Amino acid sequence: MFLLVVSHPLGMHAWTLSFSEMAWVAGECVLLQITPLLLAVAWYWQRPGAAVRHSSCLFALMPIGFAVAVLVFRGSGMHLASSDFREAIREHLPRLIAFFSWGMLVPLLAIAVYVAIGIRLSKLLTWWLTENPLAVRMLSFTATLSCTAIVCGSLLWLSQGRSEMLAATHAQITRHPFNLLGLNVDIPSKAGEQNDPDQRGAESVQPFTFDLASFSDSVSSRMRQMRMNVVIEPTVDTGPAPRPDVLIIICESLRSEMLAPDIVPHTFAAARSGWWLRQHYSGGNATSLGIFSLVSGLESIWFYRSEVRFAPALNRLFRQAGYELGFFAGHDDWGTFQMDAFLSPRQYDRYETEPMDWLASDRRSIAKTVQFLRKPESPHARPPRLAVLFLYSTHTPFDVADAHARDQPAASADYPIPYPQSWRGSVWNRYRNAARSLDAELAEVLQSDAVIAMLGDHGESFLDDGTIGHGTKLSRVQTRTAAMICAPHLSSREIRERTTHMDVLPTLLGAAGIELSLPGQFDGLNLETATLTELQTRTFSISNLVGRDLVLVPPATRRSGATFGTRVEFSLLDNTISPRGAINAQGNLSGPGDRGLLRDWMEQLVR
Structure with a gap:
């Protein structure tokens, strides 16, 4: 747990975080280590000798995983656990080999060094806790610190609400280890809240409906006219x-x-x-x-x-x-x-x-x-x-x-x-x-x-x-x-x-x-x-x-604030049409979007 807390974005950004934010990040670090802890205990029950010697490596998995997740996000803007990243790897990775440069190996080398240091630190920490006379005292201190972090993080979660905490972690993605689990994919700045004052109203909260059968016929007719x-x-x-x-x-x-x-x-x-x-x-x-x-x-x-x-x-x-x-x-x-x-x-x-x-x-x-x-x-x-x-x-x-x-x-x-x-x-x-x-x-x-x-x-x-x-x-x-x-x-x-x-x-x-x-x-x-x-x-x-995403860029008369456009999941292969919300110039979701704009565009598409 110490490795995850110190070597992750908490250590990199601690001077910019408030106490409550630090407690929430520390709570994330601790909670993520519950899984390797359970694996280590199960391993100890089955093979005590091997577990004592090597189970400490399990505790390096989460920090290593999050380091890789940060690297992936910095390069692609996609979460390691997201469906978009899986699709990109499946569909496009073989095609990108032609663009290889030696500079791409630098981050991979850094990850390799990070892995080696992380495993070594975990082993040293385990040895110190088992061989040092102060082990019990320090272990108790660590357990107390961990419990405090969990309690503080839980209180913040309950007091601010799940959507607010997810929105906060989405705003500073590389600070929060929970992003390793893909919990913050496509969460607007405040889920469910109408952030854009010019897009509030019944239209933005009503389910989007459209006559898909008629739309499909119109698409086919449009393609015939293109050939004419x-x-x-x-x-x-x-x-x-x-x-x-x-x-x-x-x-x-x-x-x-x-x-x-x-x-x-x-x-x-x-x-x-x-x-x-x-x-x-x-x-x-x-x-x-x-x-x-x-x-x-x-x-x-x-x-x-x-x-x-x-x-x-x-x-x-x-x-x-x-x-x-x-x-x-x-x-x-x-x-x-x-x-x-x-x-x-x-x-x-x-x-x-x-x-x-x-x-x-x-x-x-x-x-x-x-x-x-x-x-x-x-x-x-x-x-x-x-x-x-x-x-x-x-x-x-x-x-x-x-x-x-x-x-x-x-x-x-x-x-x-x-x-x-x-x-x-x-x-x-x-x-x-x-x-x-x-x-x-x-x-x-x-x-x-x-x-x-x-x-x-x-x-x-x-x-x-x-x-x-x-x-x-x-x-x-x-x-x-x-x-x-x-x-x-x-x-x-x-x-x-x-x-x-x-x-x-x-x-x-x-x-x-x-x-x-x-x-x-x-x-x-x-x-x-x-x-x-x-x-x-x-x-x-x-x-x-x-993926199947697009952004609808609105007319000058319908633009508002920092909104770049309305993001939509859309495909003419199976007539997938699903509004996702407004996005800003950085491509991040920032509000509920404009469903009226989507309807107008679809009508224009098959005019």
């Missing part, structure tokens, strides 16, 4: 208008803050000459969801319907308009997260990928894209072309060219993952340097007279939401990206209203002068023709990689 959306050929009298080349540049994990003159000067100049999308969101918090939304013009909830995922509207419609399509990437594992449905040789006339080699393979992909888009001497020597360029060197652990490592101090490529808060500044500098290095390589391609869209596939967290990386939380930093669209005919414009990846396809089709039979079949808007009211009053969803 085709390019309208120009009339014979006017003839086909010359169409511009189109280039889509997708930069891995590129946050909105990176679009700045001191970081990406070439990209920033292009953004200032065209449309700078100041508040742009991905379709999800992972690459698969973000790119799907780009190539379909749809919200990422459609990703899991294979009829939609295997029929990307971008490829079909641009090909109908006479375009040649090319895809270029310094990364070749698109089947890992089911992206080969819309990123494969069958979808493109020229498809060139290679094994990941960070900045070096990005350079080669950029060179191939420049060659693909190079204008022939005769303007009619080839049809118009669309190129999709995916760049990977801004993915963890970020690749940096020595000439562009300006922000210092910067972490090396083998920084520990997950890393503590003290490392954030140096890792952030490395990320900035990686973006700067990539921008230097893009200088030539950004000078093209094509219609160019450049954006991140999703965001990235640097402990902003308590986690590292992406694909783990529906937080603002994991879903918001840099974005810009430029073209010779577009005048300079800053779009400060919220835009999303699903807006890119209808906007590029409009910029290329391509008319459609059913333009309203996209979830996204053509930003060139969308009105301010349309941008300000719409609700859209952002999907989570793990």
Whole structure:
């Protein structure tokens, strides 16, 4: 028990805790050791000699387990005991081996050292208690201290109530050993209390009901209409208008803050000459969801319907308009997260990928894209072309060219993952340097007279939401990206209203002068023709990689306080629809949510 109390977050945070909080944490530590105590007693009854020598190791299991739980939460935002973590391990762990770096071994090495020290301390403590003449006296003192902690913790539990205590432990997750049991998964700040004054009322507490049979029929009808959306050929009298080349540049994990003159000067100049999308969101918090939304013009909830995922509207419609399509990437594992449905040789006339080699393979992909888009001497020597360029060197652990490592101090490529808060500044500098290095390589391609869209596939967290990386939380930093669209005919414009990846396809089709039979079949808007009211009053969803969660981002007129949106468990595979509550910008539950918003969005979805 002493080991659990001293070596756990109580020891790390004691100077920030009140006496009652310290008593509650101590009570957690003691209560968690009841299980190994019972195991030790049972072992002693069966094998006394072995129990005396080795049973002390049992008391190191809980502190070791909690240390691992803290490590998991710091890296992923998921509890070790949660279903989300089990699903992530089952579905995604084998796919993440390609992203291994030696820095990932540092936390594992620390855990190994912690295990060794913990077991040794347990053995020394057992030896001291059994061999020292003061053993009985000290054992009595320890028992008294333990009982005091249990009593204090129990009194706090009874006086404040279970929901309040769970809310408190949820607010400071890494302080409380009870999180090892997964007791605090998805507990709002105060369970059952209407935290958001603008969301109080009967609607927020009534069970959510919806006509699921009618909704399912409407979803099927909507998918049929998607396939009926085709390019309208120009009339014979006017003839086909010359169409511009189109280039889509997708930069891995590129946050909105990176679009700045001191970081990406070439990209920033292009953004200032065209449309700078100041508040742009991905379709999800992972690459698969973000790119799907780009190539379909749809919200990422459609990703899991294979009829939609295997029929990307971008490829079909641009090909109908006479375009040649090319895809270029310094990364070749698109089947890992089911992206080969819309990123494969069958979808493109020229498809060139290679094994990941960070900045070096990005350079080669950029060179191939420049060659693909190079204008022939005769303007009619080839049809118009669309190129999709995916760049990977801004993915963890970020690749940096020595000439562009300006922000210092910067972490090396083998920084520990997950890393503590003290490392954030140096890792952030490395990320900035990686973006700067990539921008230097893009200088030539950004000078093209094509219609160019450049954006991140999703965001990235640097402990902003308590986690590292992406694909783990529906937080603002994991879903918001840099974005810009430029073209010779577009005048300079800053779009400060919220835009999303699903807006890119209808906007590029409009910029290329391509008319459609059913333009309203996209979830996204053509930003060139969308009105301010349309941008300000719409609700859209952002999907989570793990599980079936999404966040509904409300219109500007319905936002309140620090609420980011309403979290919903939702799936078009079996029509799962379950409101989970409001979440804040860090992706944490903060209130009951807006069920009216969910109903409005579902009606909009199958309009």
